Amino acid sequence: MKKNLIWAAVFAAAAMICAAIWFLLPRHSGASVGIWQNGELIKTIDLSAVTSEYELTVEYEGRKNVIRVGPGRIEVLEADCPDGTCVKRGELSSGRTPIVCLPNRLVIRYMDSPGGVDAVAGGAG
Amino acid sequence: MKRIAVLLLAAALMLSAAGCGREKSASVQFFSMDTIMEITVYGKGAQKAADAARAEIESLDAMFSVSGTGSDIRKVNESGGGAVSEECALLVSRALELGADTGGAFDITLLPVIDAWGFHTDDPAVPDPAALADAMTRTGIGAVTVSGDMITFAKDGMGIDMGAVAKGYAAGKAAETLKKAGITSALITLGGNVRTVGAKPDGSRWRVAVQSPFDGDDYICVVSVEDCAVVTSGGYQRYFEQDGNTYHHIIDPETGYPADSGVVSATIVCGDDALADAFSTAVYVMGAERAQRLWREYDRSFDMIIVLRDGSVLVTEGIMPFVEAPGVAVTEIKR
Numbered sequence: 001m002k003k004n005l006i007w008a009a010v011f012a013a014a015a016m017i018c019a020a021i022w023f024l025l026p027r028h029s030g031a032s033v034g035i036w037q038n039g040e041l042i043k044t045i046d047l048s049a050v051t052s053e054y055e056l057t058v059e060y061e062g063r064k065n066v067i068r069v070g071p072g073r074i075e076v077l078e079a080d081c082p083d084g085t086c087v088k089r090g091e092l093s094s095g096r097t098p099i100v101c102l103p104n105r106l107v108i109r110y111m112d113s114p115g116g117v118d119a120v121a122g123g124a125g
Numbered sequence: 126m127k128r129i130a131v132l133l134l135a136a137a138l139m140l141s142a143a144g145c146g147r148e149k150s151a152s153v154q155f156f157s158m159d160t161i162m163e164i165t166v167y168g169k170g171a172q173k174a175a176d177a178a179r180a181e182i183e184s185l186d187a188m189f190s191v192s193g194t195g196s197d198i199r200k201v202n203e204s205g206g207g208a209v210s211e212e213c214a215l216l217v218s219r220a221l222e223l224g225a226d227t228g229g230a231f232d233i234t235l236l237p238v239i240d241a242w243g244f245h246t247d248d249p250a251v252p253d254p255a256a257l258a259d260a261m262t263r264t265g266i267g268a269v270t271v272s273g274d275m276i277t278f279a280k281d282g283m284g285i286d287m288g289a290v291a292k293g294y295a296a297g298k299a300a301e302t303l304k305k306a307g308i309t310s311a312l313i314t315l316g317g318n319v320r321t322v323g324a325k326p327d328g329s330r331w332r333v334a335v336q337s338p339f340d341g342d343d344y345i346c347v348v349s350v351e352d353c354a355v356v357t358s359g360g361y362q363r364y365f366e367q368d369g370n371t372y373h374h375i376i377d378p379e380t381g382y383p384a385d386s387g388v389v390s391a392t393i394v395c396g397d398d399a400l401a402d403a404f405s406t407a408v409y410v411m412g413a414e415r416a417q418r419l420w421r422e423y424d425r426s427f428d429m430i431i432v433l434r435d436g437s438v439l440v441t442e443g444i445m446p447f448v449e450a451p452g453v454a455v456t457e458i459k460r
Contacts, residue, residue, distance in 0.1 A: 116332055
């Protein structure tokens with residue numbers, strides 16, 4: 001009987017450790033954005049964990065995009081691409097459509113689809 | 126000892142059960158056809174199928190690109206006609222038919238006009254009226270003939286641009302590739318074109334938002350679909366400003382200037398990808414009234430979501446039950 005109790009306790013402890021590992025594993029929160037360059041995810045940022053504004057610069061074939069990150073928001077501040085569409089796009093506030101810099105092959109978007117939307121049909125065509 | 130084995134087995138079962146709910150998936154993001162593309166595939170063999178679909182799209186880009194070295198379209202434009210691959214000839218022929226069906230609102234022969242505006246360059250600008258008038262004389266879908274694999278231009282200096290149909294066609298071919306690989310659930314986005322394969326892994330419909338033409342970060346409605354294309358045309362993403370005016374890239378073949386029909390966003394939902402792409406442009410150009418006539422003439426084999434300049438939305442009856450547009454004035458188009 002005592003042995004059974006010991007085994008039950010061991011099993012329960014193992015289950016709790018597994019559960020703890022499961023919940024502590026890094027995963028994308030609703031406010032997590034990804035930055036892709038030429039199809040490759042180069043950085044993820046949890047915007048809900050950002051407390052003060054900062055800038056980061058990404059380069060592609062010698063050209064730069066300066067990205068401004070703040071609490072709950074992200075935008076392209078400067079870009080030396082010809083059209084500047086990514087700068088005009090403004091902040092990724094509600095996150096339904098990505099920020100895209102085609103010349104510099106940069107994409108910034110939320111990791112999870114907000115509002116249960118799977119894709120966005122837009123007027124690029 | 127038996128007890129240990131039983132407990133370990135139970136633990137293993139619990140852990141494997143936790144992973145059961147997770148469908149295998151693979152996603153590829155890449156740049157092709159001058160836009161960002163993403164293919165997300167669910168099920169067994171997802172990665173291999175996604176890579177094959179990407180390869181299919183890239184080979185079609187190489188065929189239909191207006192500027193790519195060695196592309197069929199560039200070759201035929203530079204030579205004033207000539208032989209192309211069978212697939213290219215078939216799509217050019219189909220595009221001419223779709224153009225005729227839209228009364229010329231969809232026109233693949235606008236390349237001289239697009240060049241006059243500089244829309245394929247980094248510095249688009251309003252063209253000189255004489256240059257624009259000259260470019261307009263070198264257009265017209267009736268002046269292009271496809272016979273076998275030969276494309277013939279009836280006028281000197283003509284050129285074709287497949288940009289408003291090739292992405293749709295490519296999305297359809299990518300969907301075919303995925304289905305041949307046994308995939309029953311996938312999502313393909315080629316720029317603003319969306320192509321769904323089957324339903325979502327849980328069996329529900331895909332929820333595709335239509336981007337708001339008034340706020341690039343918001344959407345005007347959501348349509349729930351399965352196994353079809355959702356293609357939107359609008360002048361709000363590719364444009365330039367000059368002397369305080371905004372000029373977008375969708376040219377009205379009748380005027381040579383950016384279309385100004387009162388439609389600010391035109392979405393086509395249907396299973397025919399090339400048609401969806403071509404008609405979204407055509408509806409944007411022709412306006413809401415002509416679009417409704419086209420929809421009826423086509424026996425309602427496609428559906429439309431039209432956003433007008435005043436923010437109101439027209440939806441054809443086929444997809445009305447699947448459209449959510451909270452806070453938006455929606456009018457149903459009936460037969």
